[in-house]
Amino acid sequence: MDDWNDVLTLSVFLVIGVITGLLAGRVRDQANAAQARADALQTLFDFSRRLSASATPDALLHAIVLQAFRLSKLNAIALLPHAGDIEIRYAWPPEDTLDAANMAAARWAMQHGEPAGHATATLPSATWHFRPIRTAKKTVGVLGLRQSQSDPLLRRDMLQTMDSILDQSAVAIERLTLGEEAARVEAMAATDRLRTALMSSVSHDLRTPLTTIMGSASTLRQDQAKLPEGAKDELLLAIVDETKRLDQYVTNLLNMSRLEAGELKPRREWLDPAEVLESAAGRVAARASHVAIDTRIGPTIPLLRADFMLLETVLVNLLDNALKHGEGAEHVSASVKTHNDMIVFEVVDDGVGIPPDFLDRLFDRFFRVQRSDSQPAGSGLGLSICKGFVEAMGGRIEVKSPVTQGKGAAFVVSFPMEAQPATELAEAQAQ
């Protein structure tokens, strides 16, 4: 009986051993499978993050193609619709042509939204396998994989993974093309508005002085003998003045296009703010004698790192504006002082001021203050250029109106103060 017992015990142990072994094996397999799933999920997760971080269609295609290459270890390529056909947009390893048979397969996949080429029923003689990138509504592109010499058949599980990549890609591509489209429409509308404004500005601001010049010069030429001396002088002066105005306008247009093109690279060198202010005031005073410009320099103004030409242009524009548009202005002042760690320039006039409705749009290109009783003056470029220049140098420009007793306008340009250079200078300044 003992023997029987022993045999039984042994058998039980054996069975338990076998079962345990089987169980352990299954657990290990499950663990491996879980790990593989986790890896796949992680890969997909990483991929989707890269997709949503892609700001441009090209960055997106880059991510998709690289992902396909990583997972399949096969050459990968992406094609997108272009001018009624499809074109290669990205490939890894780099590739810029496909032969006719492969292009035909890619086109078919694009048109029918079904896989085509190698390892499919459609055009199987092609060396690439193409799968459509589909959104809910349409096929937005094609992803291709090239069969390899060592592994001529594409594996089913790999194709499944590929499809899940493609699903995610499609959504991202759709989002981007929509965004791109909207941005392009918006940009076109803005460009259009700008072009219209520019054309009307050019035709008015170029033609008016040209008309005056042409008229004055031809009068002088034709009627020389008949004209009294005073009249000749007047016509000649008109020619000179209008030429200056044309020059100013051309300078403004050039400055604006430099700003538009992002070509403005301000120099950053140490300047004496008082010197720039005096230089600007001197320049304006030389051509406008009817109103005195009063300059005030605060005590111990530190040096400012900026571009002399640009800053002076800004101050000259503001002073010119104060003289031109500050109707009824008797006093125009320009000052520089320090306030709350800022270097602050201020140009103030005591003219009629700016209607409150216009304050917001004052710095817009081609915007001109239209008063009911007069023609708008100026080209509407000066202040937008000021704003562009000031911001390019890291400063800020603001307008306040009225200033006192319901009158006047103040333009305030401020720059952050910077740590001052060289101590030797402090000693020199103390002398």
Place this chain on the structure above:
Amino acid sequence: MSERKPRILVIDDEPQILRFLRTSLTANGYEVIEAGTVADGRALINKEQPDVIVLDLGLPDGDGKDVLRHVRAQGETPVLILSARDREAEKVEALDLGADDYVNKPFGIEELTARLRAALRHRLRQQGEQPIFKSGDLSVDIPRRIVKRGEELIHLTPKEFDLLRFFVKHAGKVLTQRQILQEVWGPAHTSDAEYLRVYIGQLRRKLHATRENPIIETEQGVGYRLK
């Protein structure tokens, strides 16, 4: 030069500009000769020995700065540059190469002729160097280091005097920031604009400069000039 008319060479490729310069400068008492290219300009400089040169930097067969180098390799003939207002870098480069002055296009003839007279005067003054410089009521006695406005004696630090001396030596000529820094502070400081800003400010204050008479004029984005 007091006997004959000053001979001026205009190098510019725009026929319209040449036409009006010819008319105006002749009327202003200059003998005008013209060139439209770098090659012609150089040939005429050698052959005609002009007293002063007006040079446009944009020429069809090359860079106007080549003409400038050619002139400076030979001597000190004053050169006046015609340039666009927004081409500061180009102007600074030409001045660093030894041009005397510049005029922004478009310009009035009164401005051009004033600059031409100043350039010629400057050259004359350099030839017979005066020990005492006078301009308005400012006088600078270089050897004795005495600076006065009217009767008032002005005390300058050694650096301030060095700066003023350099301006006096080149009175009427536009000096670039680089040229001044190099001369007064040395080659290691050619881009230390802050020195210049502070010392120019001080010098003007001590010399009682005003907006109408800044004594040392600021040439925007380019440099300075002593009137």
